[in-house]
Amino acid sequence: MLIEAQDISVAIGGRIVLDGASVRCKPGIMTALVGASGSGKTTLLHCLGLLLPVDKGSILIDGKDVTKYGAAARRRFWRDHAAFVLQDYGIMDEESVAFNVTMQASVIGRHVSGNKEQLIQSLEQTGLKGRENELAGHLSGGEKQRLALSRAIYKDADILFVDEPTASLDATNRRMVIELLADFAVRGRTVIVSTHDSEMIDACSAIHQVGSEARHIN
Numbered sequence: 001m002l003i004e005a006q007d008i009s010v011a012i013g014g015r016i017v018l019d020g021a022s023v024r025c026k027p028g029i030m031t032a033l034v035g036a037s038g039s040g041k042t043t044l045l046h047c048l049g050l051l052l053p054v055d056k057g058s059i060l061i062d063g064k065d066v067t068k069y070g071a072a073a074r075r076r077f078w079r080d081h082a083a084f085v086l087q088d089y090g091i092m093d094e095e096s097v098a099f100n101v102t103m104q105a106s107v108i109g110r111h112v113s114g115n116k117e118q119l120i121q122s123l124e125q126t127g128l129k130g131r132e133n134e135l136a137g138h139l140s141g142g143e144k145q146r147l148a149l150s151r152a153i154y155k156d157a158d159i160l161f162v163d164e165p166t167a168s169l170d171a172t173n174r175r176m177v178i179e180l181l182a183d184f185a186v187r188g189r190t191v192i193v194s195t196h197d198s199e200m201i202d203a204c205s206a207i208h209q210v211g212s213e214a215r216h217i218n
């Protein structure tokens, strides 16, 4: 799905944190949102994912204006089309690894019918196979990040919103995560990644500089 932000602005606590950002995120490629710390990458990602309302401008998905979507329409969008790997990982510490993968509770509170084979596959791809019955709260930060990615793999949504996916990872796991995200894109998904990681940026076909007027590099 094509997501377009047109001249969007967001103010938080009376301060403008996003000022007229425009970006096109196409299916089949990874789009990187880059910029200095505090430039608004996470804010923009949240706007594109309809997690945060915009004060000005519009968000189009496949040409449809979704800017004014109400709560029910947003929930439908999250349920039917989106997967999120956000900075707080959205992991439920008191639940098992398996539960965290097969339920989409962090963002949309929805049950996904469990498919064990798919569950194991999604954990295998992030190096967490065999950990399905452990409490998620016992995982390290990097493992939780990979668990969040397993959940996205399991859901296999049209659009993947990913915030700093490699921040807590060592070189091997970083490479693995980059390859997994690239694979989503190869399979025609829209992948939007907020990142500081030069390896991650190199793997993206479109780079959007947040907080700059020169918004389109590709």
Ligand SMILES: Nc1ncnc2c1ncn2[C@@H]1O[C@H](COP(=O)(O)OP(=O)(O)OP(=O)(O)O)[C@@H](O)[C@H]1O
Binding pocket: 012, 013, 017, 035, 036, 037, 038, 039, 040, 041, 042, 043, 044, 194
């Ligand atoms: N809930 C909030 N309340 C107050 N200020 C906020 C909130 N969310 C974001 N901001 C502010 O908006 C600005 C942009 O934040 P954002 O997290 O989008 O930046 P970022 O580019 O993702 O930063 P980083 O690379 O450090 O993660 C920051 O100055 C931040 O303090």
